[in-house]
Amino acid sequence: TSTKPVAVATWNFQNATKLAGAMLEDGASALDAVEKGVMVEESNLKNTTVGDGGAPDRDGNVTLDACIMSPDGNAGSVVYLKEIAHPVSVARKVMEETPHVMLAGEGALQFAIQQGFKRKNLLTEESEKAWKEWLEHKQYKPIINIENHDTIGMLCMDENGDIAGACTTSGLSYKMNGRVGDSPIIGAGLFLDNEIGGAVGTGMGEAIMKSVGSFLIVELMRQGKNPQEACKEAVLRTIKQNANFRDFQVAYVAMNKKGEIGSYCIHKGFSYAKFHNGESTNNPSDSYLK
Numbered sequence: 001t002s003t004k005p006v007a008v009a010t011w012n013f014q015n016a017t018k019l020a021g022a023m024l025e026d027g028a029s030a031l032d033a034v035e036k037g038v039m040v041e042e043s044n045l046k047n048t049t050v051g052d053g054g055a056p057d058r059d060g061n062v063t064l065d066a067c068i069m070s071p072d073g074n075a076g077s078v079v080y081l082k083e084i085a086h087p088v089s090v091a092r093k094v095m096e097e098t099p100h101v102m103l104a105g106e107g108a109l110q111f112a113i114q115q116g117f118k119r120k121n122l123l124t125e126e127s128e129k130a131w132k133e134w135l136e137h138k139q140y141k142p143i144i145n146i147e148n149h150d151t152i153g154m155l156c157m158d159e160n161g162d163i164a165g166a167c168t169t170s171g172l173s174y175k176m177n178g179r180v181g182d183s184p185i186i187g188a189g190l191f192l193d194n195e196i197g198g199a200v201g202t203g204m205g206e207a208i209m210k211s212v213g214s215f216l217i218v219e220l221m222r223q224g225k226n227p228q229e230a231c232k233e234a235v236l237r238t239i240k241q242n243a244n245f246r247d248f249q250v251a252y253v254a255m256n257k258k259g260e261i262g263s264y265c266i267h268k269g270f271s272y273a274k275f276h277n278g279e280s281t282n283n284p285s286d287s288y289l290k
């Protein structure tokens with residue numbers, strides 16, 4: 001059987017991969033499927049690390065980061081975007097409607113409104129309550145695996161064999177105001193080269209940014225590593241670079257041009273969702289710490 005089309009996503013986000021996978025099987029482009037796929041989690045109020053219902057920063061602001069890449073190598077990104085429930089769609093507009101790759105903060109919001117996106121309060125009753133409870137102790141300790149609800153990074157390969165990717169998040173819960181993570185940074189949270197493959201990352205964005213993880217993985221696949229080996233090498237690089245690597249999670253999923261998937265992470269507990277040939281699966285990732 002053919003390996004394409006196929007959709008994969010970080011964590012057990014099978015609702016996202018099922019939707020994207022079904023679209024791909026109906027002949028949708030990888031770009032359309034990947035955007036609609038991650039939007040499932042942006043809308044999911046129970047997911048407190050993506051989109052609507054995402055945890056705020058220390059000061060109570062919900063600020064979203066997202067990016068998207070198309071098979072032609074084009075990219076769009078938004079950082080520190082407030083009050084817009086689907087940052088990935090704004091990122092796609094940045095890619096398609098502007099001469100730029102990345103828009104931040106107030107300018108990104110202005111652009112979104114011009115493009116017809118509606119403002120919305122993204123702080124839910126639950127996320128406000130959790131933030132207020134956090135304020136009582138103000139301990140800033142990133143949690144390693146948040147019950148499999150986390151940043152969504154997704155890669156799709158369509159029937160033509162073309163690859164697109166997207167990544168969207170509210171970032172680390174109770175981050176400093178102004179903090180931007182890896183997820184909207186092309187090369188860090190997401191990278192692809194349609195001739196080689198793609199990679200997405202989740203976990204401690206600071207560590208992913210410092211090693212330009214997704215770009216590294218695609219380049220390692222270019223040199224002949226399979227997706228699993230490439231993800232492992234990128235995680236080993238992070239381990240070498242950060243003496244405190246036991247205190248945080250970094251996880252990657254990669255896909256090569258053959259539609260082969262691989263993943264690797266620091267801590268046990270990460271998995272990736274996959275939809276292929278009408279079948280939806282959750283796949284535990286190999287980890288450095290067992």
Ligand code: SD4
Nearest residue numbers: 151171172181202203205
């Ligand atoms: C960030 N990588 O902002 C994102 C958050 C994440 O698990 O993936 N959390 O650093």
